[in-house]
Amino acid sequence: MTEDVKAKLSEYRDSIDNIDAALIYLLSERFKVTEKVGLFKKKYDLPPADPDREQRQITRLRELAKSAKLDPDFSEQFINFVIEEVIRNHKKIRKS
């Protein structure tokens, strides 16, 4: 690898590292809110999962992904992965 190639790759990776950090902070904020929702649902005896809400989120995010030139299938998989974890947490909160 030439020094130029190394420098360019390092520049791209610095940018990736910043984006990854932003994603972690954003996810952390999202999980802070969903924890509040979990406590709220426990208090008012609401079910941990809401499939209708999830379907609306998926539809919305698939549209957003298309306009952002991101693969809508990837976006759907990603949000399903996150929601799955949220529901797991809500079930734990409900039992606590």
Ligand SMILES: C=C(O[C@@H]1C=C(C(=O)O)C=C[C@H]1O)C(=O)O
């Ligand atoms: C956060 C909620 O609970 C669950 C988790 C969701 C999410 O992470 O976006 C969406 C719907 C629910 O299945 C909610 O009902 O709003």
